[in-house]
Structures are given as structure tokens and as C-alpha cells.
Amino acid sequence: MALSEQTSDSFELGPIRPPSEAYSLLIRVTRNCPWNRCKFCHTYKGEKFQLRPVAEIKQDILTAKAIQDKLKEISRESGYGDRVPEVARMILNNPPSQAYHNVALWLYAGGESAFLQDADSLIMKTNELVEVIRFLKQTLPSINRVTSYARSKTAAKKKPEELTELHEAGLSRLHIGMESGYDPLLQYMDKGTTAAEHIEGGKKVVASGISLCEYVVLGLGGREMWRQHALQTAKALNEINPDFIRVRTLTVHDGMPLYDELKSGNFVRSTDEEILAEEKLFIEQLECHSNYVSDHITNLLQEIEGKLPQDKEKMLASIDRFQSLPPQERTNFIVGRRAGLYVNLDDMANSGRHQSVAQIMHRLSQGSNQVDDETIHRLMEGFI
Numbered sequence: 486m487a488l489s490e491q492t493s494d495s496f497e498l499g500p501i502r503p504p505s506e507a508y509s510l511l512i513r514v515t516r517n518c519p520w521n522r523c524k525f526c527h528t529y530k531g532e533k534f535q536l537r538p539v540a541e542i543k544q545d546i547l548t549a550k551a552i553q554d555k556l557k558e559i560s561r562e563s564g565y566g567d568r569v570p571e572v573a574r575m576i577l578n579n580p581p582s583q584a585y586h587n588v589a590l591w592l593y594a595g596g597e598s599a600f601l602q603d604a605d606s607l608i609m610k611t612n613e614l615v616e617v618i619r620f621l622k623q624t625l626p627s628i629n630r631v632t633s634y635a636r637s638k639t640a641a642k643k644k645p646e647e648l649t650e651l652h653e654a655g656l657s658r659l660h661i662g663m664e665s666g667y668d669p670l671l672q673y674m675d676k677g678t679t680a681a682e683h684i685e686g687g688k689k690v691v692a693s694g695i696s697l698c699e700y701v702v703l704g705l706g707g708r709e710m711w712r713q714h715a716l717q718t719a720k721a722l723n724e725i726n727p728d729f730i731r732v733r734t735l736t737v738h739d740g741m742p743l744y745d746e747l748k749s750g751n752f753v754r755s756t757d758e759e760i761l762a763e764e765k766l767f768i769e770q771l772e773c774h775s776n777y778v779s780d781h782i783t784n785l786l787q788e789i790e791g792k793l794p795q796d797k798e799k800m801l802a803s804i805d806r807f808q809s810l811p812p813q814e815r816t817n818f819i820v821g822r823r824a825g826l827y828v829n830l831d832d833m834a835n836s837g838r839h840q841s842v843a844q845i846m847h848r849l850s851q852g853s854n855q856v857d858d859e860t861i862h863r864l865m866e867g868f869i
């Protein structure tokens with residue numbers, strides 16, 4: 486099972502992928518973000534956007550195939566036969582490179598999904614992106630699902646037939662960072678996209694047959710714009726009717742332009758409880774038929790999930806359940822969640838965990854049990 490000597494093979498990987506693509510093969514088709522100005526984002530700051538030549542991307546795909554073939558060979562030679570996922574799992578413990586790790590993880594999960602990096606693959610010429618997707622599927626025929634990030638503005642600029650062609654070539658899903666549907670907030674955050682462009686781009690993607698996942702940032706409006714953020718974002722999503730709405734909660738880190746706004750007092754962020762009230766209003770306004778997903782560690786209540794509209798009441802009931810807790814218990818949950826001890830409200834019933842959280846609260850508040858909002862934010866941002 487010793488691999489390290491035989492594997493210098495590597496291919497280029499970008500820095501991020503959506504949580505739902507954790508087991509996808511990662512193929513980097515462009516580098517960084519062509520916009521790169523959003524105040525709340527630090528992923529590509531300081532990095533220059535580049536299109537990659539198709540020949541270079543194809544070479545990476547061939548390298549991924551070579552690594553796959555090597556793992557299959559090791560599987561055969563080690564007596565595992567076709568049980569490649571088992572071998573892949575072992576390789577994960579000590580992969581010779583990040584590329585090996587990615588291929589092993591992908592094979593371990595069945596080898597069916599690929600994610601095209603980085604921030605806006607649709608910005609490639611359509612014929613080149615089609616060529617890449619076709620080559621990927623021909624070279625690695627086990628892949629039956631190809632997804633990527635895109636910007637609404639870029640999607641809005643594509644002709645409907647171009648998006649249809651991409652879908653026919655095998656592009657199954659686009660993940661779009663909508664963040665908000667409220668124009669003054671989009672402008673303040675320098676998102677470079679208007680609500681109308683979000684709607685136009687989103688509707689075009691849906692019409693093409695490509696599955697659409699729209700991301701929304703809870704808390705993005707801060708104390709000043711939270712209400713319109715909730716109302717206008719829901720309104721835009723109702724028009725788009727994406728397959729998925731994924732929410733994550735604002736975190737602010739050094740390196741984001743928003744960090745300076747926060748420090749100077751220009752941006753005042755909402756507390757966890759205020760953001761939950763915002764999420765309640767947001768969900769109440771949603772009239773689309775999307776899957777609402779809360780699969781991000783930053784979200785206070787990850788259990789708020791379901792298919793709209795039928796699960797709306799259940800989702801709102803989770804919020805009501807939290808809001809009807811006594812104040813000390815609400816703080817206990819928030820601290821436990823932000824310290825990584827709780828995943829959902831039911832976890833509070835575990836007396837050992839509840840006691841540990843009570844001790845953390847006691848320490849953080851120096852005995853008063855009143856944990857201030859800044860401490861909660863630091864806890865959350867330190868944890869993720």
C-alpha cells in the first residue's frame with residue numbers, strides 16, 4: 486500500500502468548493518474570481534483572475550485519470566480486486582498529494598460527481614466549457630454529475646441556447662452566490678450584481694434545465710438592512726424558483742473589506758437571535774418550490790431544512806421552539822452551538838453537554854452568565 490515513492494502526479498486545485506461537493510472530483514477551469522470585490526468575501530483577495538487554456542485543463546483531467554488508474558492497479562495488486570473505494574479510503578489516511586487525496590475521496594464516494602472550480606466557470610467561452618465538460622465525461626465515464634459556481638451577471642449574459650448546450654454537454658448544476666436580493670445592500674457590499682440580474686440569470690439557468698442552487702447570506706444586511714434583505718431576497722427567489730436555496734450566516738474576518746467597515750462602526754452586525762428573526766421573516770415570505778438547505782456550520786439552527794412549500798410550517802416551528810426557550814437556555818444553545826458542542830436543539834437534552842456549555846458560559850462571562858455578542862461572534866469565527 487506504500488504510494489509515496491510512485492506518485493509525483495499532481496493537478497491544480499482551487500481553494501474552495503460548496504459543502505455539497507465535498508466528494509466531487511475538483512477540476513480547476515479558471516483561477517480565482519473575475520469580480521473579486523465583494524466586501525464580505527476574502528477567498529480570492531489579492532489573487533488575479535485567469536482563464537486556463539483548455540489544453541491545460543485537459544491535461545489535469547488526464548492526470549486525474551492516471552491517478553484513478555494507479556489506485557485501481559494498487560487495488561488489484563493488493564488483492565482488493567474491484568473494491569477500489571476500500572483502497573481509496575486507506576489512501577486518504579496518507580495521500581502523497583492533495584490531488585491524490587481528491588481523487589481518492591472522489592473514488593471512495595463512488596466516482597460520480599465532478600465540480601469545476603473556481604468562482605465563475607460560466608465566464609469561459611461556451612464552446613470551450615462544453616469541450617472541457619465533454620472531455621471530462623469521456624475520459625472519466627463514471628462521472629454523471631458535473632457542477633460549478635457561477636455569477637448571476639455572467640449567467641444573465643449567456644444566450645438561452647448556450648446554457649442549453651452546456652446542459653446537454655453534461656453541466657448538471659450551477660451554484661450561484663445570490664447573497665441578497667436587496668439592491669442597496671448588494672450595492673453596499675459591492676456585489677456587482679443587481680436583483681434584476683440575479684432574477685434574469687437565475688431564470689435562464691432554470692429554463693435551460695440546469696439545476697440551480699442559490700446561496701443566501703443570513704445577517705448580511707446587519708442591523709440596518711436586515712428587514713429589506715429578508716423581504717427582497719425572498720421576492721427575488723420566488724421569481725427564480727431555484728431547485729435549492731442554501732443559507733449560510735455572515736462571518737467577518739480580517740482580510741475582508743467588511744472587517745474594516747465593522748471596526749469603523751459603519752456596519753453593525755446582527756446578533757444570532759436577530760438573525761434568526763430575519764430568517765423567520767425570510768422563510769415566511771418564500772412562495773417558491775425549492776429545497777431549503779441549511780448545511781453550513783455557521784448557521785445557528787441547521788435543522789431548518791425542508792421542501793417548500795410543504796415543510797414551511799415545520800421549518801418555522803424549529804425557530805419558534807428556539808424562541809420560546811427561557812433567555813438563559815437560548816444563550817446556552819447559542820454558546821454550545823458556537824463552541825461546537827451542539828448541532829441541533831435536541832442536543833441540549835444531553836445533560837453532560839448542557840453542563841459543559843454552562844461551564845463555558847460561566848468562564849466566558851466571568852461568572853455573570855451574560856455572554857456578550859462580541860464574545861459569541863469571536864467564538865463562532867474562531868471555531869470555523
Ligand code: SF4
Nearest residue numbers: 518521522523526604
Ligand atoms: S463574486 Fe463570489 S467569489 Fe467573487 S468576490 Fe464575490 S463572493 Fe467572492
